[in-house]
Structures are given as structure tokens and as C-alpha cells.
Amino acid sequence: MTLPPATASKPQRGRPRDPERVRRILEAAQRHFNEHGLERASVDAIAADAGVSKMTVYNNFGSKEGLFQAVVRDRTAPVVTGVPGAGALDPDQPEKALLAVGTRFLALARGDALGAMRAVYGVAGAQPEACRAFYQEGPERANGELAAYLRRAHSAGTLKVRNPLQAADLFLSMFLGSGHIRGLLKLEMPDSREDKALLREAVRVFMAAYGA
Template sequence: MSRSIAPSKPASPGRPKDPAKRVAVLEAAKRMFIQHGFDGVSMDQIAAEAGVSKLTVYSHFGDKDSLFTEAVRAHCEQGMPTQLFEPTPDTPLRQRLTVIANAFLAMVLSPEAIAGHRVLCSPQVAGSQLPTMIWEAGPARVNAAFSALLERRIAAGELAIDDPQRAAGHFFTLLKGDLHARAVMGSCCGGASTCGDSIDQHIASVIDLFLRAYAIP
């Protein structure tokens, strides 16, 4: 039976919030969600782990759903920061794709990301609004940034793509391949470096396929 989750509460207004405490709460939340799952952690426990009051946790994040979402957002922004997608027209396309692909696989195959994926697939969470919140905080941001990069390369005459957003989905799905599924199932637990063939070879083959589909000769 899926759990029912009330709409996320906005963080409460009040005196200026301490950025250091916000970071401490996020780091504590990431550790505890990975160790105990979403339903196995309370806001009281996160506050104690972070060394702050429960009121501080609620004032920064509103509720546990929002805290989990922000933890995911922080992980994605650390693994694939905005500058990764900034315009660099002088950089060869294959080189840009290779850098992005390496960052993406390092992020999604990290122990933190695999643990978070398992949490989202749990029956308690799957039927809630949390997966949608996570999608908007993480994958949707990455897809949008990569789509914008593709649009710039289309305008430069390097790519022929009718639907850049769909093509972005193709790229990241191809990169995951069976590596991500195996990591989630626990059949390869050492991160990207130990999953199947060489990551470099895997990335090169994905980029070859992507460019055969969309590159202008």
C-alpha cells in the first residue's frame, strides 16, 4: 500500500538562516537516508546527527520530502554543475560529450545515487509525490541543460536534431545502459571503474552511436 504524503510545506520565514547549518543538515540527511532509507529516518534524528535543533531543520527545509529532494538536488549539482554545460563553441563536440558523459556516469553510479534510487523504488515512496519532486530537482535539470547545449550545436551546424529534449534522453539512457541496472541490483558494487567493460570504451561507443544518429557529416 502506498503511503499518503501531504503537500510539501514551504520553509518557514523568520530570522536569517545560517548557511553552515543548512549544509550540516543536508550532509546529515544524505548519510542517514543512505543508511536507513526514507521511512527509517525522522527529522529528530537528522537534527541530532547535524547537531542542530529540529526547529532549525524545519525552518530550512519545511518537511522531510523537501529535505530529501534538496539532498538529491545538491548531489546532482555537485556531480553535474551548471558550468559543465556552459557554451564553449571552440571545444570539439566529441570532447564536450565525453566530459559530460564521464561526469554523468560518476554521479549515477556513486553509492549515494544508487542508494537514493533504491529508496525511490521502495513501495512506501513509489506511490507518493516524492519521485516527481526528485525528477524535477535532478534529472529534469540535467536534461534541460544538455538540451540547451544540443540546441547551440544545432545552430552551429554540427547536429541535425528535431527534438533536442528527446535526444538528451537518448544520450543519458544509452550511457546508463546495463551498468546502472547492475549497480542497483548489487551485481557490481565498486562504482563505475569495476562495472563491466572499460568505462572509457563504453562512453566512446555511446558517443559514436549518438553522433551517427545526429551529427551532420
Template sequence: MVSPRPSSQTDAAGQKASAPKPAGPGRPKDLSKRNAILEAAKRLFLIEGYDGVSMDQIAAEAGVSKLTVYSHFGDKETLFAAAVRAHCEQHLPALLFAPEPGTPLRERLLAIAQAFFEMASAPEAIRIHRLLCTPQLAQSPLARLFWDVGPQRLHEEFAGLLRSRAEAGELDLADADTAARQFFAVLKGEPYALLMLGYPLPGKAETRAHLEASVDMFLRAYARRGG
């Protein structure tokens, strides 16, 4: 942004020049405030759900004005979508889905499986999922918004990884999208269904065994055999 001229200068008529006007809508946003708003939104949405959180609460939690929140995100739905996307990217960063052919395929799939299950099985995530499945929200634009910026984004990145590994000769699959859906469905399986019904989270050893068995089953179905 070009700096405004100093207001202390005088014009040709000897009159003091007027102070510069504030920058218009094109002025860059304060990234630190944006990040503070996102972090506050993630915390509050995960704890209180969508309807239980107001923009006033988010502003107070972030230490900014409500006007600043609206300036960065426009409305509550846009902020919710950004918070969901940021939450997913925090737990499942794009780097996890980089081709990196030097990393053994099973090791990469286990890393994704572990990160995904930890995120999906967190108490706050279960709470959000339950809320989105209620009659009030199940058919709402908010549910579709959540799907598009969360699960769908994850699906697309993982399907891209599968395609790259298939091109490298490690996988034999005709439809990466179908394989990606199957992978995450198997990962969630019975443990996730029980969590949704209020059962306790399995222990670390049991969870690890479930994830390893799921990855191994996936590889038995799609890993390219020699010959």
C-alpha cells in the same frame, strides 16, 4: 538587515528602553547551518533511504536543533528534494552544460557522460533508485519529486546544451528533448541494469570504453556532416 538600536539608551522619561524584539520571519537564514543540514541530509538519505531517516537524525548529524531544520526546509519532503538537487549539482554542475563553443563537442559529451555515470552508479545512488522502485514508493509523490529535481533537471540542462550546439552548426537534430533522453538511456545501458540487479561495477577501463562507445554512437546519429 538594519541593526537594532542599542538597548542601553534611555527614553525621554528617563526610563530604560526595552530591548529590541527578535527579528521576525523575514530574518536571513544562517547559510552555514543550511549547508550543514543539506550535507547531513545527503549523507543520511543516501545511506538509509527516505523512510529510514528522521528529522531528529538529520538535526543531530548537522549539529543543529530540529527547529532549525524545519525553519530552513519546512518539512522532510522539501529537505529530500533539496538534498537530491544539491547532490546532482555537486556531481553535474551547471558549468558542464554551458554552451562554450570553444570546447570540442565530443570532449564535452564525454565529460558529462563520465560525471553522470559516476553519480548514477554509486552504491548509494543505486540504493535510492531501488527504494524508489518498490511498490510502497513507486506511485508516491516522493518518486515524482525525486524525478523532477534530479533526472528532469539534468535532462533540461543537457537538452539546452544540445540546442545551443545545434544552433552553432555542430549537431543536426530536430528534437533536442528526444536526443537528450536517448543519450542518457544509452549511457546507462546494460551496465546500469546489471548494477540494479546486484552485479559488481565494471572496471574503469571497461566503463570508459562503454562511455566512449555511447558518445560516439550519439555523434554518429546527430553530428552534422559536411556538405
């Protein structure tokens, strides 16, 4: 089954044109999904928190699942495309690019992604569309965008990457170890010193494996 896009390409009747209002809806939705999970989060409560009507939420996102998908997309986009000068991630400087991407992904894995993952775990099997949306807009999107950069670096001769999607998956997976599991379980998280050490080691290992 193909999911409808979280936001329509053309304004729907009653849809606000104020980007700040849409931003408030997304931020309120993230808080409620993180706190209550996807199944128990209430669109009425999200709308009230954002200062809009319930109909405004539906006009913008179609359904609670569409809103969840939009939240995941909004939080995942900065991993690659949100890096300062994203289009300028230099294929001639893969180590610098990987440090930037890794920094963003690690911040996501330690923060927003935890609540989203808890939300989908609670409905796994019962709401396959929501789970598929999380995967497509989260892990799959980040992996695909990094793979696109790795192809550019391979073409530039600065990396030797025969399977960019696999290599991207391996790189991002290095940030989903014990620290990430501790976060999912709401245990004590790694501190900034540990995260910086993990980031440096992940880039070193990747460059050792794929460096030209």
C-alpha cells in the same frame, strides 16, 4: 500537485545563514536517505548527525520530502551546470562537451543517484510528491539542461538534432544499462576501465547519429 521549492527564496525565522551548516544538513541527509530510504530516514537523526536542531532542518527545507528534494537537486546540478566552465560548454565542440557531461552523469549514476533511487523505490505509490520531486530534480533536470546545450550545438551547425529532449534522453540513457542495474542491486559495479569504455562508446554512437 506542484511541490513547494525545497528552500525558500527568503530566510525564514530561525534559519541559519551559514552555508556550511546547510551543507552539513544536506550531506547528513544524503547518508541517511541512502542507508534507510526516504520513509525510514529520521529527521531527528539527520539533525543530530549534522549538529543542528530538528527545527533548523524544518526552517530550511519545510519537510522531510523537501529535504529529500534539496538533496536530489544538490547532487544532480553538477551534471551539466557543474562541468568546469559550464556556461562555456562550447557548441562548436560537441564531442568534448558530451564527454564532460557524460563523465559527470556516469559518476552520478554510479554513486549518489543509486541511493536516491533506492529511497524513492521504497515509497513509490505511497509518496507521489517525493517521487515526482526526484524525477523533476534528477532525471528531468539533467535531461533538460543537456537538451538546452544540444539546441545551441544545433544552432551552431555542429550537430543535427531535431528533437533535443529526445536526443538528450537517449544519450543519458546509455549510462543506465546493466552496470547501473548492478549498482541498484548492490552487486559488483563496473570498474573505471569499463566505465571509460562505455563513455567513449556512448559519445561515439551519439556523434554518429547526430553529428553534422
